[in-house]
Amino acid sequence: MSGTAPLTKGQGRKVGPAFTLRFVPAREDLATPASWSSPTSTRGAIEAMPDGCIAVVDAMGITDAGIFGDILTARMARRGVAGLVTDGVMRDLAGVLSTGLPVWCQGVAAPPSVAGLTFVNWQEPVGCGGVAVFPNDTIVADDDGAVVIPAAMLEAVVDEAVEQERMEAWIMDEVGRGVALPGLYPMNAETRARYDAFKAGNG
Template sequence: MPLDKAIADALHAATTATLTTVLLKKGVRRSWMRGPKAWYNAGDRVVGEAFTLRFVPMREDLATPESWASPTSTRAAIEAMPEGAICVADAMGVEDAGIFGDILCARMRRKNVKALVTDGTVRDGAGVHGTGLPIWCSGVAAPASVAGLTFVGWEQPIGCGGVAIFPGDVIVADGDGAVVIPKAMVEEVAVAAVEQERLEAWIMREVERGVPLPGLYPPNAETRARYEADTTRG
């Protein structure tokens, strides 16, 4: 089932900073991925379900150019990606082997994949930028993936940037990086994020008019009562 539009819209309106705070309050401490940065065509926030790819360390008998034609290849994985998904690739933080280049990114863009998020690198940087595919990665490197990695499958649980990601979890990525929301928590996180954004916007207005921080942020009972009264008045 595709992600509910109302939930997607609510998450799209929330920053990743807000989402990490909401998740922290719900007991999820690791949600922000180390490594992926807004690199190519990543000026807008993206929201979508995770389609996972998994690499392991390079092994000489398997990580060969011939493996690109294998049924278990990044090419086959791309063909399995549904429209609207966000491809999340566990590249183990390897930075000297680009997992995708311009042709593969162009195909993902043509299939309406929303974005690529990886703790690894891409190659063919100028061409990748030209595809228009939004990419969060750790950088760019000329060598191909098989120079340092072996691709082993897709739609499996992975670890990307120190975070556990399961197929169908929801990814939100913006200028501050990429965050994963566990699938079972998506609706409650979206509702809480809307309220958190509303509260923080009100707090910012209070700061701008000179209110000191103690008791304001985080709000004590008196501050929260003022906030609720203001919100009720509209």
């Protein structure tokens, strides 16, 4: 997802099912402080978030209105939400950081969400950072940013990821031994044979 950078260093890697929230452009009759008390509000969405989920917020890339501040993120942390990913921005930076909720976003802005956005719903397909995200897709977020794994592809991706990590760890060992990159990365037939022999000998 584009524009989903760690709000601070050292947040670690978080993995969990997507709980989606969607904003649309602000409309004067809807984007008001009174809307915060509506049943269809960010407050209502937060109370519906299950333990261990990652909130994925479609803020349409708007960076001059902070979607959440310290109170809402504190409640999310209290409910066991694993993290927050958005293509928008946050507000109340010091307060948000104090909650301990890991956040991936485009930065911070002082104005509240109603200055540029209207919240419309949760747990429906959204677009975040140019990527389609459906409820319960798997989100993986770390120091490099955030990615989406479609729910139907999770098992296949996990299987391939384990093999990819093992292969790259072997390649790194080879580099550490002074092996030149041509033919090693990517592997030629000879290198592939050596790697297959390594796997066979190590279960």
